[in-house]
Amino acid sequence: MQIIRGKEFTAEKAWGAKDIANMNGITTRLHWTDKPYKWHINDGEEVFVVLDGEVEMFYKQDGETHSTxxxxxxxxxxxxxxxxxxxxxxxxxxxxxxTQGSV
Known part of the structure; x- marks a missing residue:
């Protein structure tokens, strides 16, 4: 059992993470960042939840780049x-x- 104060979490570098759970190969991690990630495709599905702050998400659909x-x-x-x-x-x-080990 653990309680994590998500808004208080920081990391030493951008996209640093706290591992929360691994349930049959599906990981849940809390990330802190102040810099962009890199274009990527995950090894499976991904759920991305903004807990604090704002994130501009860019994604490609039918060959076109969109953002929200x-x-x-x-x-x-x-x-x-x-x-x-x-x-x-x-x-x-x-x-x-x-999925565990995904980009």
């Missing part, structure tokens, strides 16, 4: 094969649920 700004409480679901990249607006804390 995610506020605290918003959820981005990346289905299999969705190419995407997250750009925080300042600091952000994000809960990510994905």
């Amino acid at each position: 700004v995610l506020q605290s409480g918003d959820i981005f679901y990346a289905s299999i094969g969705t190419e995407h990249v997250a750009h925080p607006v300042g600091e952000a804390r994000i809960l990510v649920i994905e």
